[in-house]
Amino acid sequence: MNNAPTANKNNPIGTTPADAWSAAKGYAGVDEQLVESLTGWRRHIHRNPELSYKEFQTTDYIESELNKLGFEVRRFEFGSGLTCDIPAAADGSSETDVVALRADIDALPMEETTGYDFSSTNEGVCHSCGHDAHAAMLLGAATLLAKTPPPRPVRLIFQPAEETMPGGAVDCVQEGAVEGVDRIIALHCDPHRVVGDVGVHAGAITSSNAKLEVTLQASGGHTARPHETGDIVYALSTVATGVAQVVDRRIDPRSGTVLTWGSIMAGAGAPNVIPAKGTLAGTVRSASRDTWVELPEVIPPAIRAIAEPYGVEVDVNYVQGVPPVVNDDACAEIAGRAVTDVLGEQGVGEAVQSSGGEDFGWYTEEIPGVYLRLGVWNGESPETDLHHPAFAMDERALVIGAAVFDRFARLDR
Ligand SMILES: [Zn+2]
Ligand SMILES: [Zn+2]
Known part of the structure; x- marks a missing residue:
């Protein structure tokens, strides 16, 4: 799979979104009705978006669409999201090799x-x-699996709250979402990759993250007499620049670790007043799983050691985020075959580890899994990034995603 072309973004191999779309439409079980349903599901969910942990109507909608296919669901007890178990075909099938x-x-x-x-x-x-497209593609896969039952049990996970830290996947794992599951797959829309290019990569594919908040407090006072209080602004600045230096010296430089402050707040604008309180907030990301484990042991003590000599009270809140998603070699190989079966070999693109976080990493901590990057760019419009208010996708990618999900569930190890 990794001898496939590196990024098809500039179309070096001549595949067009239209070619890819017609290839996916030729996939077993796909018909015009499914193509229309995929767009309908995506647009319904798009029109009715809900925030993390509040996806109640979205969950109701998904449940009713699955019920129409004859499937029962199990809603997560913490509120939103659900799992749906699809039994294996009656004969000649495995009851034990479960795919999620x-x-x-x-x-x-x-x-x-x-x-x-x-x-x-x-x-x-x-x-x-x-995520509207992700949900629609999984409903598409459910439709294909209902038409032709799979050779092994399949669990669909419609997961809430990916956009939170440490992520809704933690709750899903706690409620047994991947208990008894042998391998798992997810796809994420990639707006920098054309429709028909699916990024497949063995090894780490996303990075870890964590959130860091520092609060410094002292009595406050006149800038003429910093020695009579704790100089909050000075101490904050020292922490802001000092911690990164400690990280540079204490953490393996090959780990791709970066600490970035996104907010520094102190004072009300007066040049001659030492404020009584100040805060710093930022994120810490790392490409290495080992470093992700190590960082909470290194950073909070470093902050306290830097700030305390200035006579300020120090409070550090280090919120551990997601681990990197590490794609299992065997699962990546199966995924490469699935993409090839849907799109041909030219559909398998290379993917590199991103500095972004993804809570799918909580599943790959538990069981082998693979996370793919699904091209959704039409190759013509200006590219809009994820989390951009005008983020746009080419809906021809939906049938590709649904077919890749379905195919992955049917392939043997
Ligand atoms: Zn996302
Ligand atoms: Zn996101």
Whole structure:
């Protein structure tokens, strides 16, 4: 699979989204009705986006669509999202080799600017990460699996709250979402890759993250007399620049670790007042799973050691985020075969580890899995990134995703 072309973004091999679309439409079980349903599901969910852990109507909708296919669901006890177990075909099938297919279903707190006639009707909330498409593709896979029962049991996971830290996957794992499951797959829309190019990669594919908040407090006072209080602004600045230096010296430089402050707040604008409180907030990301484990042991003590000599009270809140998603070699190989079966060899693109986080990493901590990047760019329009208010996708990618899910579930190890 890795001898496949590196990125098809500039179309070096001549595949067009139209070619890829017609290849996927020729996949077993796909018909015009499914193609139409995929668009319908995606647009319904797109029009009615819901924030993390509040995907109640989305869950109701998914449940009713699965019921129409004759499947029962199990809703997660913590509120939203569900799993759906599809039994293996009656004969000649394995009862033990269970495959899970996962889609996330939450939207983001931002205002949509796509101008679609199916734009968000929920003010200040929109599907700018493509999770509407993920849910639709998994419903598409359910339709294919209902038509021709799979050779092994399949579990569908419609997962809430991917956009939170440490992510809804933690709750799903706690509720047994992957208990008894042998391998798992997820797809994520990639707007920098053309329709028909699916990025497959063995090894780490996303990075870890964590959130860091530092609060410094002292009595406050006159800038003429910093020695009579704790100088919050000075101490904050020292922490802001000092911690990165500690990370540089204490953490393996090959780990791709970066600490970035996104917010620093202190004072009310007066040049001659030492404030009583200040805060720093940022994120820590790492390409290495070992470093992800190590960082909470290194960073909070370093912050306390840097700030305390200035006579300030130090409070550090280190919120551990997701581990990197590490794609299992065997699962990546199966996924490469699945993509080839749907699109031909030219559909298998290379993918590199991104610095972004993804809570699918909680599943790959438990069981082998693979996370693919699904091209959704039409190759012509300006590219819009994920989490952009005008994020757009070419809906021809939906049938490709549904078919790849289905094929992965049918292939033997
Ligand atoms: Zn996102
Ligand atoms: Zn996402």
